[in-house]
Amino acid sequence: MANKRVVLSDVAQMAGLSKATVSRYLNNSIVLPQQTVQRIENAINTLGYRANSLARRLSMGGSETIGLVLPDIANPFFAELADAAEEAASEYKYSLVLCVTRNNLEKECQFIRWLDTRQVDGLLFTTNRPDNGQLYTELKDQRNVVLIDEDVPGCEVPKVFSDNVHGGELATQALIDAGHRRIAFVGGPDELMSVRERHQGYRQALAKGAIAYDPALVLYGDYDRVFGRQALDTLLALPTPPSAIFAASDYLALGLLDGVRARGLSVPGSLSLVGFDDAIYSDLITPRLSTIRQSARELGRTAVEALIQRLNDDASPNTVSRIPVAWIARDSVSAYPPKP
Template sequence: MANKRVVLSDVARLAGLSKATVSRYLNNSIVLPQQTTQRIEDAISTLNYRGNSLARRLSKGGSETIGLVLPEISNPFFAELAEAAEAAASAHQYSLVLCVTRNNLEKESQFIRWLDTRQVDGLLFATNKPDDGRLLAELQGQSNIVLIDEDVPGAEVPKVFADNVAGGQLATRQLIDAGHRRIAYVGGPDALMSVRERREGFRQALEQAGLAYHSELVLCGDYTREFGQTAIDRLLALPEPPTAIFAGSDYLALGLLDGLRAHQLSAPKDMSIVGFDDANYAELITPRLSTIRQDAGQLGRTAVELLIRMLKEETQENCVARIPVQSIKRESIAPLANAR
């Protein structure tokens, strides 16, 4: 015969108190003498009462839960980040709840307001669309939030980003070292920090190599595969197309490869390509994609550690942590002398 489920009235009976008193204690709506509080906690422990666990955690001053707000989960980069963040949170005895916004401002605002209702103790927050000021307004006055991967300009909260400028330099140098001199940059929305920083690294690498920066070779749009295809059409229509492209994300690089195939061209024979992210598919496609590895797992772990320190009031700094990047060389780049 199965054990009878322990309910709130059982706890109240063992503690010698009314059910209403125990309920109010668990919902943190009453202050009781220490001796009475101990009777309730002893009864909960003796009976192994698990009901209303959220209320119990709140009665101790927090939900013991961290929210991870992401624009999407289908992108392998965000999936890797989420897995690492969950493991790091679990190591600190925190649960992690995943919140997917699809870049919908209403959803982003809803999850930020969870802090007001104490449904979560803190948030790791990522967006990949430019802010028109409304998201900043939601973030102002909030604490226990860490921005990850992308900035919300003006937000005075801790932030964890990849070293985008260094990544842009490394990506462009891969192409320069292969002999390419007419190189394009294809990135996401121009208003995003990551796009501007990777483009700046691209510009710096060209300048250091004594090469000109041509505005017609810089295309910014959406961080989508479709925009990668559109970018190829525009670049190939130029009187003097580039011989190589730095894509601001591996997902954009997939679109560039799609676009080349639509023109009956291929990489690296007709166009050398380097991406950014080192997503798990980068070495599975043909050709295997040269790219810049930004460690999504380290982004997630670093953000969790920073948030835990904030929750423990060990730091109040609005710091910006930068995660190092690494150049990964594969088969999507060929020496210019070998290209058609």
């Protein structure tokens, strides 16, 4: 008996009250005389009763929990976003549950369905995978969702993105200003909004610099380090290789650096390189990576604020918030042509 779990009926019996009365007291849905309150509290303390807080919150119509759906937490950018989102959610008295999908569609859909079972009150949703229509089908009737960093076309919910076009233009313009004219673009999947927008900025900078666009210098693939290295092999095999590369993420830039080192080359001596994200490691690697800063913290915090508004206001708009970006100059870009 010593190990028997104490339940609500045990508290009610010791306090000499009905189970319904004790339950309503714990849910703050009834006002009782102080003497009755003391009987309940004495019973709770004596028995060591620990209420099932999730069940209590669900009975009141919500879980006071937000889900954060991320494709990958090994990527420091997403880890920083998660940290900021948890901090912001806590300020609003919400718990945050981390849901890692590894870009698996079945897992993404599973977490969206948590909204139907009220396991979470709302979702902050990020994907790094082009939608084949199934995510839209799962999300189209959901209201308490905010999309972060990447779009799911057609979904009418609040969205928080970085200013990708401006970032792509800033990155490419920095390479043009350093004298480069043969500049490659290495991006993730070309169906993704972020990739298309960063490519758009790249093309805008080339046009402003009166530099001809060469499709052979544009490569798309997975948003990961392995593809970065593969892309370098492809670019260096061209009859006229690029002198500089704009990588649409710092993670891709790491893969490009892997390939450069494997060939006995160097950045920026053999090749100038620019990333996108300003992930925490960008200032720690050698060479320190010149990049576009998009604030993962600002993305996470802004998304939480948009979701809280959504949860508290039936009339909250389906806005698209754009987080500003900035050029961060470090050591991975040098002038071209190099000095003799």
